[in-house]
Amino acid sequence: xxxxxxxxxxxxxxxxxxxxxxxxxxxxxxxxxxxxxxxxxxxxxxxxxxxxxxxxxxxxxxxxxxxxxxxxxxxxxxxxxxxxxxxxxxxxxxxxxxxxxxxxxxxxxxxxxxxxxxxxxxxxxxxxxxxxxxxxxxxxxxxxxxxxxxxxxxxxxxxxxxxxxxxxxxxxxxxxxxxxxxxxxxxxxxxxxxxxxxxxxxxxxxxxxxxxxxxxx
Amino acid sequence: xxxxxxxxxxxxxxxxxxxxxxxxxxxxxxxxxxxxxxxxxxxxxxxxxxxxxxxxxxxxxxxxxxxxxxxxxxxxxxxxxx
Amino acid sequence: xxxxxxxxxxxxxxxxxxxxxxxxxxxxxxxxxxxxxxxxxxxxxxxxxxxxxxxxxxxxxxxxxxxxxxxxxxxxxxxxxxxxxxxxxxxxxxxxxxxxxxxxxxxxxxxxxxxxxxxxxxxxxxxxxxxxxxxxxxxxxxxxxxxxxxxxxxxxxxxxxxxxxxxxxxxxxxxxxxxxxxxxxxxxxxxxxxxxxxxxxxxxxxxxxxxxxxxxxxxxxxxxxxxxxxxxxxxxxxxxxxxxxxxxxxxxxxxxxxxxxxxxxxxxxxxxxxxxxxxxxxxxxxxxxxxxxxxxxxxxxxxxxxxxxxxxxxxxxxxxxxxxxxxxxxxxxxxxxxxxxxxxxxxxxxxxxxxxxxxxxxxxxxxxxxxxxxxxxxxxxxxxxxxxxxxxxxxxxxxxxxxxxxxxxxxxxxxxxxxxxxxxxxxxxxxxxxxxxxxxxxxxxxxxxxxxxxxxxxxxxxxxxxxxxxxxxxxxxxxxxxxxxxxxxxxxxxxxxxxxxxxxxxxxxxxxxxxxxxxxxxxxxxxxxxxxxxxxxxxxxxxxxxxxxxxxxxxxxxxxxxxxxxxxxxxxxxxxxxxxxxxxxxxxxxxxxxxxxxxxxxxxx
Numbered sequence: 014x015x016x017x018x019x020x021x022x023x024x025x026x027x028x029x030x031x032x033x034x035x036x037x038x039x040x041x042x043x044x045x046x047x048x049x050x051x052x053x054x055x056x057x058x059x060x061x062x063x064x065x066x067x068x069x070x071x072x073x074x075x076x077x078x079x080x081x082x083x084x085x086x087x088x089x090x091x092x093x094x095x096x097x098x099x100x101x102x103x104x105x106x107x108x109x110x111x112x113x114x115x116x117x118x119x120x121x122x123x124x125x126x127x128x129x130x131x132x133x134x135x136x137x138x139x140x141x142x143x144x145x146x147x148x149x150x151x152x153x154x155x156x157x158x159x160x161x162x163x164x165x166x167x168x169x170x171x172x173x174x175x176x177x178x179x180x181x182x183x184x185x186x187x188x189x190x191x192x193x194x195x196x197x198x199x200x201x202x203x204x205x206x207x208x209x210x211x212x213x214x215x216x217x218x219x220x221x222x223x224x225x226x227x228x229x230x
Numbered sequence: 231x232x233x234x235x236x237x238x239x240x241x242x243x244x245x246x247x248x249x250x251x252x253x254x255x256x257x258x259x260x261x262x263x264x265x266x267x268x269x270x271x272x273x274x275x276x277x278x279x280x281x282x283x284x285x286x287x288x289x290x291x292x293x294x295x296x297x298x299x300x301x302x303x304x305x306x307x308x309x310x311x312x
Numbered sequence: 313x314x315x316x317x318x319x320x321x322x323x324x325x326x327x328x329x330x331x332x333x334x335x336x337x338x339x340x341x342x343x344x345x346x347x348x349x350x351x352x353x354x355x356x357x358x359x360x361x362x363x364x365x366x367x368x369x370x371x372x373x374x375x376x377x378x379x380x381x382x383x384x385x386x387x388x389x390x391x392x393x394x395x396x397x398x399x400x401x402x403x404x405x406x407x408x409x410x411x412x413x414x415x416x417x418x419x420x421x422x423x424x425x426x427x428x429x430x431x432x433x434x435x436x437x438x439x440x441x442x443x444x445x446x447x448x449x450x451x452x453x454x455x456x457x458x459x460x461x462x463x464x465x466x467x468x469x470x471x472x473x474x475x476x477x478x479x480x481x482x483x484x485x486x487x488x489x490x491x492x493x494x495x496x497x498x499x500x501x502x503x504x505x506x507x508x509x510x511x512x513x514x515x516x517x518x519x520x521x522x523x524x525x526x527x528x529x530x531x532x533x534x535x536x537x538x539x540x541x542x543x544x545x546x547x548x549x550x551x552x553x554x555x556x557x558x559x560x561x562x563x564x565x566x567x568x569x570x571x572x573x574x575x576x577x578x579x580x581x582x583x584x585x586x587x588x589x590x591x592x593x594x595x596x597x598x599x600x601x602x603x604x605x606x607x608x609x610x611x612x613x614x615x616x617x618x619x620x621x622x623x624x625x626x627x628x629x630x631x632x633x634x635x636x637x638x639x640x641x642x643x644x645x646x647x648x649x650x651x652x653x654x655x656x657x658x659x660x661x662x663x664x665x666x667x668x669x670x671x672x673x674x675x676x677x678x679x680x681x682x683x684x685x686x687x688x689x690x691x692x693x694x695x696x697x698x699x700x701x702x703x704x705x706x707x708x709x710x711x712x713x714x715x716x717x718x719x720x721x722x723x724x725x726x727x728x729x730x731x732x733x734x735x736x737x738x739x740x741x742x743x744x745x746x747x748x749x750x751x752x753x754x755x756x757x758x759x760x761x762x763x764x765x766x767x768x769x770x771x772x773x774x775x776x777x778x779x780x781x782x783x784x785x786x787x788x789x790x791x792x793x794x795x796x797x798x799x800x801x802x803x804x805x806x807x808x809x810x811x812x813x814x815x816x817x818x819x820x821x822x823x824x825x826x827x828x829x830x831x832x833x834x835x836x837x838x839x840x841x842x843x844x845x846x847x848x849x850x851x852x853x854x855x856x857x858x859x860x861x862x863x864x865x866x867x868x869x870x871x872x873x874x875x876x877x878x879x880x881x882x883x884x885x886x887x888x889x890x891x892x893x894x895x896x897x898x899x900x901x902x903x904x905x906x907x908x909x910x911x912x913x914x915x916x917x
Binding site: 025026028029031032035036064065067068069070123124125126127153155157201203204207209210211 | 433434437438439440520521522525526613614680681682683684685686687688689691692694703705816817821875
């Protein structure tokens, strides 16, 4: 296992896996697809991409969170691997209980695809160290169930929406676990790595991960 | 005037396909080993209506169902008094 | 049954009930194209060999695309009708062997029907194919007959394209995907009926986008492992049409073992299995030694499958169920639906052309934000400003695509309405620097038995316009009998136009601040179009941002500009007509010396 290997977990119905793979490669990582029966042991980074795992048929992320591979994700997270959950990936991590709270249907009941402004509140995580604290960035969202509900518990907030986007409590857009090695976010950083696609504020997230891993060597 | 509570159980009509229910049933049976032979996902709608009698209140619920809550092309429903 | 006497003649006797069911479907307008086949065969570039058309983009890249309608189901059950419409067209493109990378929808309704918008969004979003553009037409003309046409597009290497026919009697056909139930039995013939009459209880087709996504991945894996010799998606007419088309186009026959088809409802009768329109299924032509691996891949993707047909040289289509031969007829009989006579028409004078009705200026912006237009990381130009532009990774090339129609002109002149629709669609492509390379046509028409002339003129207009521009019509669809109590919709020819972009990095995502000019000629005269395109090239080279809407301003344009932090001041609104003009946003007087008429109409700031 090399230090820049990234497992991109693919559940039945995941559909942002290839985009995540592409962005990771662009950022200098060595991504590999890992399916339900795959092996996660030893990966320094695990990416759980967006999409509609199991069609979102029960609750978004509910079925995927209960697959064997998800138990392996938990084990690796407990060993300190970096785990990045984007959109459906965030929903899966929350359904797994690896991150607190819940992701509910957008307030207006509609799917929303657009670029939104965010504030990077916590620039000390391995995913955000290349941003300035309080930096304003622009990333795209595309989801129907992005309303973050914190349920009164403790939450390490990493990013917030500048304007109310879907009724998320306190505008929470991204959260990390206490240790900071697991990040869940509804916006898609992998869609913001090339100017031609609309913006490049996602690059710093992948660079942060790269720098963090390099600092461990 | 009184408040009457009802639960409207909305389900897809028997002959209409329910891919969500089918998929979840397969996961429960084939992956989790639970002998679930049939699973349909519908909606439970809770209503509280102000009326002079339960009969009148039930009439209001029926109207709500026929005018909006239920899609008569693909759904059936039953009204349960709570 | 329509054409019953013809069937008796072909068989040499009265048909059995199963034969009647089968031919009713095979010879329905939706499957048999009786009224339109003659006109379609005259269109330049048409080949009956393929499901969806193929055009070359350069560097060995090809683009596969097609448009399809799902009007009648959407009128009855908007959500599932629209959703399964998307599913069907996606499978059409997938069956060619390339990954579908874009969806566009053309919606014509009397008001925005939320079920239709939601159905398209939920299905497209779930399968992870971006809905990158579309057309919204709101008019009372569509009160009882909403039109839902979906276009899908795939990009791949020419070597990946898979034919839609069997080629050898040693081959077998595998059907895989979701289970087969009683969905939409007789949906194909239902689609050809006036909606005001009583219709028997139809089993509404319900979409399963999760199964579709699995189907896409499974099929592409089969193709990449070299297991697919030919393929056809199962759509109208289910197993019957998919298998007989694969056999027929290869000049072969075969035996279909209906007992092998994996069923959702175990008590189905043979003819139901034959004609079921259960969604999310694909037919793959392969050889017995590779069929096992095909089925293994299907299983690995949570899908069902079975070897369903064995081919032979007999030229006969034989369907067997429960030890009985249900059907045994020449394959050609099924594929050669009686053709209605085509009318010879000539171009009417241009002076007859006028706008018959207007559209509500409903903004499409709230609609396309409900569709994920970014998934795939290839969308360069998002919805709202013009055609969609997608890049091809690993290349500077890209593809531009739009859907467009001018049914508001068709009541006065169906011929010229087709002409204008095609020319305007191509003008949109040229506005982003694309070179038009191919067209798919979605014909939506009223009753061709009552008004055969309108149909002939609509198709002739498309034919002549395509010849003049040198464009092939590589695929298409026809939806007829869109009437209510005898009143037809206006002839609505939807053009799906595709252009090749040489350098996607030269495409701007947003207009600059500057004056908005209208450039070009008043009125319509096809011989002037080339000059208009040249003018567009010149202004693009000079750094102008171009758009080619049919009217100015539109609510959609205002919303899109506002979302970019820009505002629009209008000096002179342009109502929808048929002038040969385009808009140029010019930051600094780039129009000097242009040999086309121009006038200032607004400003973006």
